[in-house]
Amino acid sequence: MVKAVVGANWGDEGKGKITDTLGEQADIIVRFQGGANAGHTIVNNYGKFALHTLPSGVFHQHITSIIGNGVALDIPVLFNEIQSIIDRGVPKPKILVSDRAQMVMSYHKQIDAYEEERLAGKSFGSTKSGIAPFYSDKYAKIGFQVSELFDEELLREKVVRIAEQKNVLLEHLYHKPLINSDDLLAELKEYKTMIEPYVCDVSLYLYEAVKEGKEILLEGQLGSLKDPDHGIYPMVTSSSTLAAYGAIGAGIPPYEIKQVITVCKAYSSAVGAGAFVSEIFGDEADELRKRGGDGGEYGATTGRPRRMGWFDIVASKYGCRIQGTTDVAFTVLDVLGYLDEIPVCVGYEIDGEVTTEFPTTSLLAKAKPVLDVLPGWKCEIRGIKKYEDLPENCRKYVEFIEERIGYPITMISNGPGRDEIIYRNAV
Numbered sequence: 001m002v003k004a005v006v007g008a009n010w011g012d013e014g015k016g017k018i019t020d021t022l023g024e025q026a027d028i029i030v031r032f033q034g035g036a037n038a039g040h041t042i043v044n045n046y047g048k049f050a051l052h053t054l055p056s057g058v059f060h061q062h063i064t065s066i067i068g069n070g071v072a073l074d075i076p077v078l079f080n081e082i083q084s085i086i087d088r089g090v091p092k093p094k095i096l097v098s099d100r101a102q103m104v105m106s107y108h109k110q111i112d113a114y115e116e117e118r119l120a121g122k123s124f125g126s127t128k129s130g131i132a133p134f135y136s137d138k139y140a141k142i143g144f145q146v147s148e149l150f151d152e153e154l155l156r157e158k159v160v161r162i163a164e165q166k167n168v169l170l171e172h173l174y175h176k177p178l179i180n181s182d183d184l185l186a187e188l189k190e191y192k193t194m195i196e197p198y199v200c201d202v203s204l205y206l207y208e209a210v211k212e213g214k215e216i217l218l219e220g221q222l223g224s225l226k227d228p229d230h231g232i233y234p235m236v237t238s239s240s241t242l243a244a245y246g247a248i249g250a251g252i253p254p255y256e257i258k259q260v261i262t263v264c265k266a267y268s269s270a271v272g273a274g275a276f277v278s279e280i281f282g283d284e285a286d287e288l289r290k291r292g293g294d295g296g297e298y299g300a301t302t303g304r305p306r307r308m309g310w311f312d313i314v315a316s317k318y319g320c321r322i323q324g325t326t327d328v329a330f331t332v333l334d335v336l337g338y339l340d341e342i343p344v345c346v347g348y349e350i351d352g353e354v355t356t357e358f359p360t361t362s363l364l365a366k367a368k369p370v371l372d373v374l375p376g377w378k379c380e381i382r383g384i385k386k387y388e389d390l391p392e393n394c395r396k397y398v399e400f401i402e403e404r405i406g407y408p409i410t411m412i413s414n415g416p417g418r419d420e421i422i423y424r425n426a427v
């Protein structure tokens with residue numbers, strides 16, 4: 001059985017924690033898109049970890065962790081990450097990397113940084129991990145696929161061609177040092193040595209695994225609103241964040257994805273630029289940021305403070321719909337226990353009209369939040385294991401949101417730890 005764990009919003013919904021929790025039952029966890037530009041934070045028996053490239057399954061010894069063909073593979077980052085978890089006492093995980101994955105090259109990261117510099121105040125807030133230049137090259141058919149590392153003749157010819165093309169940009173647009181094709185070849189040879197033991201025909205491996213009835217989790221990065229087609233373009237990421245893309249980015253038939261678990265957080269947060277209708281500011285935002293997540297809402301990759309807001313029903317209803325949600329995992333509910341009253345964004349007012357349907361980007365820029373206020377529960381809910389044991393106002397908050405977004409909340413996360421989860425049969 002194949003399940004996808006994906007985000008409903010701007011990312012940072014707690015997908016890592018949900019994947020880690022569901023990992024107890026899984027045999028295989030696959031990353032199918034994105035790169036080292038976002039992170040999952042996971043708290044377990046070994047400590048607290050921020051993973052950027054490794055799938056969240058690496059802490060379970062029974063799991064095979066897979067980097068699918070849809071991922072932007074940053075080999076040095078992958079290596080450092082494997083080493084860093086081993087150094088902290090985690091047994092060496094079983095990792096496979098698709099022979100069809102493409103590699104983030106050092107010039108992708110450089111060009112990402114140069115472009116941010118060039119755009120200055122108009123930048124997209126990139127993490128400078130090379131993701132946009134990487135995916136541009138992939139679709140322009142000038143990327144390097146892992147399989148090509150094993151064809152030296154091809155590489156020798158290709159590095160010259162690529163250096164020539166990149167150097168036009170480097171010289172005339174960015175006025176930066178040029179690429180030497182011999183250095184590029186040396187970089188690729190180094191990557192070959194590093195990645196060789198992990199390379200696998202992943203779609204074939206997964207085909208066999210599905211036939212054998214293995215439990216497979218597809219782990220998404222970021223969330224619906226960062227999808228290049230269905231998100232807040234152009235303030236999006238460069239690969240699809242949707243469960244449907246899991247089929248492509250892992251190499252499995254779409255009809256094998258039987259469950260789409262969409263992770264939604266009990267309030268909102270976002271990193272980077274772009275419209276964020278239910279955003280809050282000042283002390284109100286600082287308080288939520290400080291109490292949020294596990295140790296505050298600061299980017300796992302960049303450490304930058306996240307933008308904060310109230311739960312947004314319009315964005316989340318849309319985010320769940322576009323994922324094809326079967327189940328909602330509702331996270332960080334424990335964080336809201338300090339509030340007397342909890343505002344929820346129930347609609348957008350655009351040009352004097354209220355809507356609950358998420359608009360395209362130019363209309364979104366005009367949207368003003370319509371807020372409802374729900375009573376808080378004013379207590380700690382960590383440690384509670386059964387839904388009925390949650391305070392009444394807390395259950396009312398969950399049920400209000402469930403009804404408005406229109407998808408069943410079957411999991412509630414009330415703490416960062418693997419076991420801090422309440423399973424629930426939705427009404």
Ligand code: GDP
Nearest residue numbers: 012013014015016040041293294332413415416
């Ligand atoms: P991801 O990229 O979607 O995995 O999201 P993050 O890495 O940003 O995870 C969100 C943060 O919230 C992490 O620090 C988690 O440890 C933490 N977290 C996840 N679920 C819960 C929860 O239910 N309660 C609390 N307090 N923290 C949580």
